[in-house]
Amino acid sequence: MSTVIAFIIIFGALVFFHELGHLIFAKRAGILCREFAIGMGPKVFSFTKNDTLYTIRLLPIGGYVRMAGEDVEMVELKAGYRVGLVFNDQNEVQKIILNNKDKYPDARILEIEHADIEHELILKGYVEGEEEEKLETFKVNRRAVLVEDGTETLIAPYDRQFSSKTLGQRTMAIFAGPMMNFVLAFVIFVIIALLQGMPSNAPMLGELTEDGAAIDAGFKQGDIVHSVDGAEISSWQDVVEIIQKNPNNELEFQIDRGGEEMTIPVTPKSQEIEDGPTIGVIGVYSPMEKNPLKSVVYGAEETLLWTKEIFVILGKLISGEFTIDALSGPVGIYVSVDTVAQSGIFYLMKWAGVLSINLGIMNLLPIPALDGGRLMFFAIEGVRGKPIDKQKEGMVHFVGFALLMLLMLVVTWNDIQRFFL
Numbered sequence: 001m002s003t004v005i006a007f008i009i010i011f012g013a014l015v016f017f018h019e020l021g022h023l024i025f026a027k028r029a030g031i032l033c034r035e036f037a038i039g040m041g042p043k044v045f046s047f048t049k050n051d052t053l054y055t056i057r058l059l060p061i062g063g064y065v066r067m068a069g070e071d072v073e074m075v076e077l078k079a080g081y082r083v084g085l086v087f088n089d090q091n092e093v094q095k096i097i098l099n100n101k102d103k104y105p106d107a108r109i110l111e112i113e114h115a116d117i118e119h120e121l122i123l124k125g126y127v128e129g130e131e132e133e134k135l136e137t138f139k140v141n142r143r144a145v146l147v148e149d150g151t152e153t154l155i156a157p158y159d160r161q162f163s164s165k166t167l168g169q170r171t172m173a174i175f176a177g178p179m180m181n182f183v184l185a186f187v188i189f190v191i192i193a194l195l196q197g198m199p200s201n202a203p204m205l206g207e208l209t210e211d212g213a214a215i216d217a218g219f220k221q222g223d224i225v226h227s228v229d230g231a232e233i234s235s236w237q238d239v240v241e242i243i244q245k246n247p248n249n250e251l252e253f254q255i256d257r258g259g260e261e262m263t264i265p266v267t268p269k270s271q272e273i274e275d276g277p278t279i280g281v282i283g284v285y286s287p288m289e290k291n292p293l294k295s296v297v298y299g300a301e302e303t304l305l306w307t308k309e310i311f312v313i314l315g316k317l318i319s320g321e322f323t324i325d326a327l328s329g330p331v332g333i334y335v336s337v338d339t340v341a342q343s344g345i346f347y348l349m350k351w352a353g354v355l356s357i358n359l360g361i362m363n364l365l366p367i368p369a370l371d372g373g374r375l376m377f378f379a380i381e382g383v384r385g386k387p388i389d390k391q392k393e394g395m396v397h398f399v400g401f402a403l404l405m406l407l408m409l410v411v412t413w414n415d416i417q418r419f420f421l
Contacts, residue, residue: 212283
């Protein structure tokens with residue numbers, strides 16, 4: 001049960017901060033964000049605030065921010081349509097009733113001759129029941145709603161639509177999602193450093209493993225190493241190098257324990273490194289230190305380190321050194337969370353940070369339907385000086401999304417076979 005909770009928290013946090021980046025910068029640009037969703041599929045929970053519907057959905061396979069003008073979302077009001085109009089105190093149209101008009105007895109029925117609820121914000125037509133039939137024009141309020149089957153949908157004047165914004169604003173609204181994943185990873189690593197500490201290069205013994213040679217020899221965490229076999233020690237790296245070079249050879253450590261000088265012999269156990277030499281180990285971790293300023297530096301260094309590592313893995317995947325079988329989906333991530341959670345909360349936090357970086361990088365790849373695919377089209381627009389036809393771009397993203405869903409199914413099936421069959 002704890003694994004389920006850990007998976008939900010980690011998955012939810014990664015998706016939440018990713019989509020939060022999109023939401024924040026879209027709203028800053030004045031874009032109407034209709035929905036902020038965590039997960040896909042049927043709604044489990046929802047509420048509305050500041051024109052945005054916030055939802056948690058059943059399937060843990062992503063999330064999205066639905067921005068006005070990004071898809072075919074509004075009913076096109078054509079000539080000949082009959083709609084009901086409800087007015088506010090300024091005699092502006094506040095509600096446009098599309099069906100079930102009998103439920104709104106006070107609504108005026110209009111047969112539309114011309115409608116523009118994006119630019120001009122007007123409706124022209126003939127009102128039913130008036131003695132003299134004449135073409136009338138009604139001003140539509142900027143916050144008017146379309147009502148269909150009892151559901152109200154806020155209209156989106158063009159200046160509140162995604163496509164009305166500058167190239168820079170649109171680019172930032174899309175880039176902000178992956179960016180927030182890197183920010184989240186950085187914050188996680190900083191918190192780890194503040195709470196647990198960060199590796200130090202001081203010549204001191206850190207945490208000891210239960211089955212290591214160090215604890216059997218009588219060492220304790222915090223012992224300061226002065227020399228090993230007469231060789232002066234000035235850093236933790238010096239300790240590591242001597243131990244690794246002497247598998248199965250007894251070493252004599254000169255240490256300081258709380259002001260008391262002690263000599264302790266220990267024989268490093270041998271350990272084979274894949275595609276490498278046999279090294280010595282005594283079962284001790286590096287010392288840890290806590291420093292607020294250094295924690296910030298550590299967070300940045302870890303973020304950069306794991307970013308490079310993931311790009312190296314991507315390179316191997318492209319070159320064919322890794323196959324599709326090496327990829328993992330939600331099932332594989334769940335199993336990984338279960339394994340890492342057994343090592344402790346800090347290992348789980350670090351795993352979450354790495355996953356966040358991975359999500360950010362994957363979304364920046366120039367693949368249709370992902371943020372990177374959108375940014376690629378923006379780059380082309382910047383070079384051409386005009387956007388690519390929306391229908392053509394939409395088709396490319398649709399095909400990309402379909403292929404991604406197919407890849408997700410294949411990867412998930414591989415995970416199930418690998419871990420459960």
